[in-house]
Each structure stands twice: as C-alpha cells, then as structure tokens.
Amino acid sequence: MLSYLARRLLLAPITILGLIAVIFVLVRLMPGDPAVTMLGDYATEERVAALRAEMGLDKPWPVQFGVYIGQLLRGNLGESMRMQKEVSWLIGSFFPPTLILALSAMTIAVLVGVSSGIVSAFFHNTKFDYGTTMLAITAYSAPAFWLGLMALFVFGIKLRWFPITGSGSGGTAVDVLRHLVLPAGALGLRQAALVSRMTRTSVLQTLQEDYVRTATAKGLRNSRVLVKHALRNALIPIVTVMGLTLGVLLGGTVVTEVVFSRPGLGKLLVTSVTTRDFQTLQGLVVVWGGIVILINLVIDLVYCWIDPRIRYR
Amino acid sequence: MRSGQYLRQSAFLATALLLSLVLAVGLTAVARDSSTIVARLMGDISMLDPGNVKNVNDMFVATNVFASLVRYIPGTSEIEPDLASSWEVSDDGLEFVFHLREGLQFHKGYGPVTADDVKFTLDRIIENGMVQASYLTAVDTVEVLDDLTVRIRLTAFDSAFLSKLAYRPGFIVSRKAVEELGDEFSLNPVGCGPYEFVEWLPGESVTLRAFDQYHDTPPAIQNVIFKVVTDETAAAFALETGELDIAVVRSQETIDRFKDDPGYAVDVTPGTSIRMLVMNTSREPFDDVRVRRAVAHSIDRSTLQAILGDTVVVTDQLFTPAFFGYTPDVTIYDYDPQEARDLLAQAGYPDGFDLSITSTQLAPWPDLMPVVEQNLKDIGIDATVNFLEHAAYNSWRRDGDYAMTVMPLGRPPHPDFLLAYAFVTSQFPPGGNLSFYDKIDNLVDAARAEIYEDLSGELYQVIQKKLSYDVPVVPIGYQAVVAVMQPDVKGYRPGILNGFWARYLYFED
Numbered sequence: 001m002l003s004y005l006a007r008r009l010l011l012a013p014i015t016i017l018g019l020i021a022v023i024f025v026l027v028r029l030m031p032g033d034p035a036v037t038m039l040g041d042y043a044t045e046e047r048v049a050a051l052r053a054e055m056g057l058d059k060p061w062p063v064q065f066g067v068y069i070g071q072l073l074r075g076n077l078g079e080s081m082r083m084q085k086e087v088s089w090l091i092g093s094f095f096p097p098t099l100i101l102a103l104s105a106m107t108i109a110v111l112v113g114v115s116s117g118i119v120s121a122f123f124h125n126t127k128f129d130y131g132t133t134m135l136a137i138t139a140y141s142a143p144a145f146w147l148g149l150m151a152l153f154v155f156g157i158k159l160r161w162f163p164i165t166g167s168g169s170g171g172t173a174v175d176v177l178r179h180l181v182l183p184a185g186a187l188g189l190r191q192a193a194l195v196s197r198m199t200r201t202s203v204l205q206t207l208q209e210d211y212v213r214t215a216t217a218k219g220l221r222n223s224r225v226l227v228k229h230a231l232r233n234a235l236i237p238i239v240t241v242m243g244l245t246l247g248v249l250l251g252g253t254v255v256t257e258v259v260f261s262r263p264g265l266g267k268l269l270v271t272s273v274t275t276r277d278f279q280t281l282q283g284l285v286v287v288w289g290g291i292v293i294l295i296n297l298v299i300d301l302v303y304c305w306i307d308p309r310i311r312y313r
Numbered sequence: 314m315r316s317g318q319y320l321r322q323s324a325f326l327a328t329a330l331l332l333s334l335v336l337a338v339g340l341t342a343v344a345r346d347s348s349t350i351v352a353r354l355m356g357d358i359s360m361l362d363p364g365n366v367k368n369v370n371d372m373f374v375a376t377n378v379f380a381s382l383v384r385y386i387p388g389t390s391e392i393e394p395d396l397a398s399s400w401e402v403s404d405d406g407l408e409f410v411f412h413l414r415e416g417l418q419f420h421k422g423y424g425p426v427t428a429d430d431v432k433f434t435l436d437r438i439i440e441n442g443m444v445q446a447s448y449l450t451a452v453d454t455v456e457v458l459d460d461l462t463v464r465i466r467l468t469a470f471d472s473a474f475l476s477k478l479a480y481r482p483g484f485i486v487s488r489k490a491v492e493e494l495g496d497e498f499s500l501n502p503v504g505c506g507p508y509e510f511v512e513w514l515p516g517e518s519v520t521l522r523a524f525d526q527y528h529d530t531p532p533a534i535q536n537v538i539f540k541v542v543t544d545e546t547a548a549a550f551a552l553e554t555g556e557l558d559i560a561v562v563r564s565q566e567t568i569d570r571f572k573d574d575p576g577y578a579v580d581v582t583p584g585t586s587i588r589m590l591v592m593n594t595s596r597e598p599f600d601d602v603r604v605r606r607a608v609a610h611s612i613d614r615s616t617l618q619a620i621l622g623d624t625v626v627v628t629d630q631l632f633t634p635a636f637f638g639y640t641p642d643v644t645i646y647d648y649d650p651q652e653a654r655d656l657l658a659q660a661g662y663p664d665g666f667d668l669s670i671t672s673t674q675l676a677p678w679p680d681l682m683p684v685v686e687q688n689l690k691d692i693g694i695d696a697t698v699n700f701l702e703h704a705a706y707n708s709w710r711r712d713g714d715y716a717m718t719v720m721p722l723g724r725p726p727h728p729d730f731l732l733a734y735a736f737v738t739s740q741f742p743p744g745g746n747l748s749f750y751d752k753i754d755n756l757v758d759a760a761r762a763e764i765y766e767d768l769s770g771e772l773y774q775v776i777q778k779k780l781s782y783d784v785p786v787v788p789i790g791y792q793a794v795v796a797v798m799q800p801d802v803k804g805y806r807p808g809i810l811n812g813f814w815a816r817y818l819y820f821e822d
Binding site: 028031032033036037039040043044045047048050078082083084085090093094097152153156157163164165166167169170182183258259260261262263264267271274275276 | 356357359360382442444446447495499501512515516517518540541542543544546547550551553554556557637685701702703705707709711718728743
C-alpha cells in the first residue's frame, strides 16, 4: 500500500513535467507576441525588444524551459507581466470562487445523483424509474451553458429570485449563497444526471448478486440490505464518476463563469490566452494538472478504504 | 414494502428542505440604494497605474480616480483647466508654466498635490519608458519653480501638447504613494480625481467612493461599483434585472433590445476611434493612386451602415467635426462601381486582380468585411478575407507584409495623435503607418510646431485634403460609444476615448 502510494507520488511530478512541456510549447506556437500585446500599438521596436528581453523571451526555448522549471522547483510560478503580480497570487485570488462553485455543484450532483439513482434502482422499471431516466437523459444532453441560461432566464429574470451577475464575494454568506444557487444548480444537475445513471446501473447490478439474495433470505430488512450490503459494493464505480466529475467541474466552469459573470480560474485562463500572458497560462495548467492528479490519487486511495479486497502492491 | 415508503418519504423530505432553503435564500430582497451606482466593466482591470494604462477597462476606472493639469470639455476637443488653474506659454511655445490650484489633496491622506508630484509623474513615465512615454517625446525638462508652479520645457513646439496632458499621460500620481506602495500602486492607485479607489475584488468588481476633498463640483453619487460583466448577453440581462444601472454595450442586438423600450435610456455618441481599410502604397497594385481611388469608389457605405446599425457611424472622411482643424472640404469618393472599374482599367487592370486581405477578428470587422469583399468583387478585384485573432493580428501586421489590411485606431480628437502615428515615415511598420504613406511628414511636423492656432488649424485642413486626394486609407467609420441606462440615471456624458465619467451622473427622484 505504502509503496504504491510512493510510486504514485513519484509519478505525479513526471506527469506534470510532461504537461508543462506541452503547454510551454503550445503557448509559444500561438501567433501573437506577448510584448506587443502588453505594450499596445504605440510600442516602438526597441521597447518591444527590451520587454521581450525582460520577459526572457529572446532566449532559445530550451533555455526558457530550463529557467521556468528551475523557477518552479523553487516554488515560484513566476510573475504575470500583464498585471505585474505574482502568478501564485493571481491563482490564489481567482481559485476560491471556482472551488466554491465546483464543490457546490459536486454536492448537488452527489446528493441528487446518488439518491435518485438508488431509488431508481430499487424501484427499477416503475414510473419513478422511467421518470428519472428521462430527466437524467434530458439534463445530460443539454449543454451546461444552455442550462445556465435557462436557469438565469427563469429564476433570474422572470421570477427575480436570484441575482445573475457576480459571486457575491465581499458580501455576507447569504450573498454568496444567493449568487451560488443558479450556477451551481445548472452545473450540478447536469452532472447529477451522470451520477444518477451510474448509481442506478451499479446498484442494480449488486442487487442481483448472490450475497444480496442471501441477506434478504436471512430476513434482513430491505433498507438494511440496501445500505449495508448492496450500496457499499456499488460505490466503486460511483466514486470514480464523482472524481471525474470534480475534475470536469473544476476545469469546466469557464462557460458558467461567463454566463453568470462570476470571477474564477476559467475567466483568468481566457484573459491569459487573449493577452498572451504566458506565465499565468503556464501556472494555471500546472496547478490544474496538479489538482487532477491529486484527485485521481485520492480516488484510488478511497477505493482501498471502500473495498479492503483491493490491494495495491 | 416499508423500506420503499421510508425511502420515498426521505426523498420527498430532502427535496422539500432543499427547495425551501433555496427559496429562503432567493427571496431576500435587496432594496435600491440611491447613493450607489453600479456600472458595467467589460472585463477585469489589469493595471491602473496611469503610466501604463491602456485598455478600456482600466481607463474606465482610471478616469474617475485621477485628474490632470488640464482636461477636455466633454464632447469637444477644447481644453479647460483642471488641477492647474492657469498656465502661460512662452513666445516660442517651448515653455509651459502651470499654476496649480491651492489646497489640492491626494486621496487617502497622501497630502497636498504639489509641483513636485507633477514633475515626478512626467519624469517617471519618460525615464522608465512606460506605455505613455510615446506621448511625451517632446518633453525636455520638467522643473519645480515653487510648491504650486511647474515649468515644462519642450524640445520642439507641440500644438497637441495640452491635449496630451489631458489624456492618459497627464494623470497626476502622488510621489509619496508611488514610493510607499511600490508594485502595489498599480492595483491600489492614489490620485486626486473625483473618486478614490476603495477595493478591487478580482474578477468581480471595483469599488470607488466620492473623494470629499475633490477640488471641483463634488460627485452626486457617493459610491461607484464597476461590476465585471464580460458577456454582452449577461450585461443585457443584468440591465433587465436592475443589477446594472448603466452599461456601455457593444452589440447591435443589445442596443435593439433597449432602444425602443421607454423603461431604459440609450445614448449613442460617435466616438473618435476610427476604422479604416489600409492599402500598402509601397507595392503593387496599390502604389498607383488610381487603384486606391477605385477601391474608395467601390465601397457601398449605405449597405455598411445598414449592417453596422448604431455601433459604427459610417463615414467617408478621416476626421469628424469633433477634431481640431476639421474641414468637410475634402475629396469624397462616392459609391460608383463603374467609375471604379474605369479607374482600374486606366491603371492597367481592366480585368482586376486577386487580393488577399487579412483582418482582425475584433468587432466590427467580421460584420463589415464580407460587404467590402463583395464590393471589391463587383469591380473585378477578386478579394478573399482572412481573419486573425486580435493579438495575432497585432503581431502579424508589424511585418508590413500585405497589400491590404484593416486598422482600428482610437485617439483623442487632436489630429496630431492620429497623423503622427499612422501617416509619417518614422512610423513605417512595425509602427502604425500601415499604408507606408510618405507624403506629409513635413506638413505634420509644421502643423504640430505652429504656435498660432489658426495657422495650425489651416495646416491640418491642408493635410486632410492631401490625404483624401492620395487616399492611402479608406475611412469606413467611427466606433460609436453606446450606453444603456436605467431611466432614473441622468447626467450621462460619454468620456473621452475609453473613459467613463461617473462624476456627472445622478439619480432622478
């Protein structure tokens, strides 16, 4: 177990290094010069050259790459030339709203998804089951931005229940919650559909296992059979989907952030691309990559905890 | 089946709980606060240090936080006193002596505004080669004569110098604040304008508060919240829900939505930011003025205006009446495809030629270029348009390797800004003279160096005539500044070039 953990932890930096190399080349292949973008159209050739030198962009790519890696090893994500701020500071200030949105959406996805999935499985081939299946397929087929726009239109504009711009940061907890309901709902319900389908299938499968029949046969209550025996074994695929969902939610909030004018990493990413802010762009990819790798690691560890038969050697 | 009932009950209970929570949170109503106005910011701010400010979002905030020695009278190219109560110009026009008002204060207790702060502001931009340095190339020295008097010496007379001081380079910063705050100054600026900077919530909003020691008429509205609403549709929705009191908008769709609705006020002001087609006069086929005139005759402006609606005021002239020295008496090229074809034939292209045009993807180009493409095809020029994302376009065009391209150019309404950037030989690409036009260097220098305003104005008229005759560029239109506001928002005056003046706004009871 421990050696598995060590192996995974060793592999993580290598994965990240590969990721950095890819993004490092990609941003430099993009047409458009960061120095020109920063200095504006009045910039003289000398100023552009000077700024390129200041940013280290005049050096060969391998040298730039070496410098960047060295900087990363010292825990420094670099400085955003566009804003003259530390990239770590930028990511630090744009991360919380994204994290809050992703976690809220995740909570909704899990609560709604798992419960409706279990009920569907338990009452499979009933009206309830058909109903949730239809709803789930509809929700999952709709693009996130469309769901967001619909929610915004109905609850924001027609009913005026919730605000439609911003995240309420700087306000009270109620403000933050009010701003969270629509975007988290739109994002969460879509993912809930996926979790719900997965849970239904998984629970349905375990319900047909011999040990479930045995449990029922020895006279246990249905609810006990479900929770104690069936659910626990049905959890593995569900946890996998949940992990993937969190990854998707962290990275996939861009559109929802734009629709609801919320601050967040997605918007920071878009601005970094349009302004050719290389350092921020690279920093974002490193952090995002790190988070996804971490989530996967945690999921693997959760497997062991759920199912002691799984031994990593 | 007891457990089934149990499950159903708990599912019902959970749903009910969730819904009631959602409703409770949702229905907490927010009352209208007349001491605060919420304005749209089209993107987040990136740096508010006036020495480096360049994008529209930063300018929206900076125009309210900072003040300059002199300023534009709204909607005109006229200059009026701001921080300086008066000034004298030496006979040779090389020395400007400014007298600061007494009792001027910087925000947040950074003390009085002195001549030393003026010197510090200008020296800092020049010495550090900040973005604004290109406006101050004529400045030789800045001397402090006493606490409230500063003398600026120029190397050559610059008739646009006051205009430049009224624009971004002239925003006076506090020496003490810049030295104390260092890098922090950029996102926590200290000026002496009508509003002081309170708070920036990254990606969310910028909050300003009326400065109680502002030297001019105090702003009517106490707080200004600039809310970052990037998406145009989201901005329209936010206007509908009242989350925005006023928004500068960009798309015709949004304008149409509010234009005929009495529940909103819409202000459309032609700006001073021009959109033009540029022809490379240094290579075939556009080195021949007849070919350039043919292109000018081919453009169907009434169709363009119909397509662009209120967002662009289509024009056949380079300058608008808002410019100093404007004259309507220039060569105008009417829409006349037959004349265009004749001109092409005279130039030796009876069958036209193939032409590849590269354009930026920024609005309004994607809307208008298909019309231009068709107009050119109609006179026999087989044109194809390629679009580049804006940052890519900006780098690409610096090589000067094209026959025709497009150019968006926003400058204050003194002709020198535009001419000295886009029509003199020292600005051949990578500079802004995208047409490689080399015929008016002397005229531009002479007009700038002319001390007598009347003569200077006349020289600018000569330049306009010459440019329209030689037609290195085909003017398409001026980007309009369109603001949509709630009906009780009054006093809106469009700011000069990307600015936004909150100090004139007030709520009607």
